[in-house]
Amino acid sequence: MATPPMIGGEHALILYSGSKTAFDAHAGTLEDLGAATYVGADAGLASLHDLALLSGMYGVFAGFFHATALIDSEGIGAAAFFKLLGPWMAAMMGELPGYAQKIDSGRHGVDVVSNLGMQSVALANILAATREQGVATDLLAPMLELFRRRAEAGHGEEDISGIVELIRRR
Template identity: 55%
Template sequence: MSNTISVIGLGAMGTALANALIDAGNATTVWNRTPSRADALVARGAHRADTVTEAIAASDVIVLCLTDYAAVEATLHDLGPGLSGKTIVNLTNGRPDEVRAIATRLDGCDAHYLDGGIMATPPMIGSPHAFILYSGSADAFAFARDRLAAFGRSHYLGEDPILAAVNDLALLSAMYGLFGGYLHATALAGSVGVSATAFLSLVEPWLAAMMTVLPDYAERIDSGDHGRDVMSNLAMQSVAITNIVAASRSQGIDPAFMEPMERLAQKRLAGGFGTDEISGIIEAMRRK
């Protein structure tokens, strides 16, 4: 069964994963709670499993792509003996505590567990733009790596199974922060009649320019030194942040996106770090 693989869960992402496996020449078995979702894949050469048990028995590598970890638990319920020796690759988005629980359970079933985070939309799967984070059993990753390459670039992060989930959520946090900032900015500009298209011509190059400071911020964060060679100190930047919040209110725009940034900046200022770079706000985010 060197190139066999089963995909359990055929939503938009699971279907994209199965299609990529078929395109790469893998013998692919598929299962979904609603059987008709497998029809197009079967027409392309996939084998339809009638039960989860059959899907797991068909392959040595099992890919799970389900709605949430409750669905993972329900799908694998009472399948302990059938999981022995299998490599389970769970690409369901979840929290670190959920990952730890399922990893412990599967270890007890003598299965080999890999958790994964998909950094792509369904249409990107199989393209050079898609990449997948993996963590968990190094042996399992080595065993399944060639088949998993069908999805996109693979990044193995280490043996701790929660590494992929934490990095997945962290990357999504950066993405949603960018989207949220853009949407708030566009709403604020729109309050004086600037169209989103017109504002894009200003905000796109501005964000691209601001991205160039991230390597400097990363060095400051790793060293813990936010006070060296400061380009724009927090005391000055906090005035702008507070003005954004106040202007949003006066323009009828909900400032909820910016209020946490204002609170964290004020917390950092209260600690006496007004002369530091704004990167120091990360220290206010961390639990002490």
């Protein structure tokens, strides 16, 4: 989870999996390269974690790119808009631990402030405005489809975290 110039720096994260004994024996040396994080005995888990972390990053990037394209449709620059978007996104990141708990428990209806049905309407409105502004809907339209499928399956009163039930491996 680091580009070559990051190696040895404070932001380098290096994932390890496989033999815990080997990791423990060399942890001190590995820490010199970056935050050495052991993720499990299965040798493929470091790669899976890497891809999952990058997936989260690309999801955030997709939201940023869509939002800036939408605001750009009225001639507002991305840097100027980021003054609003950055703090808003930081605040929304604070919601993720609660979503993680709901996903782990399978209980998506607990403490729902704005349910999937309401969120579906909100996202449909965003996509309508997106089309009206001449901006592509490619990044967010699939999410609305998941919202709708989950709501049509009888889960409209639950939280949006329930869409994970449609995309996780069975």
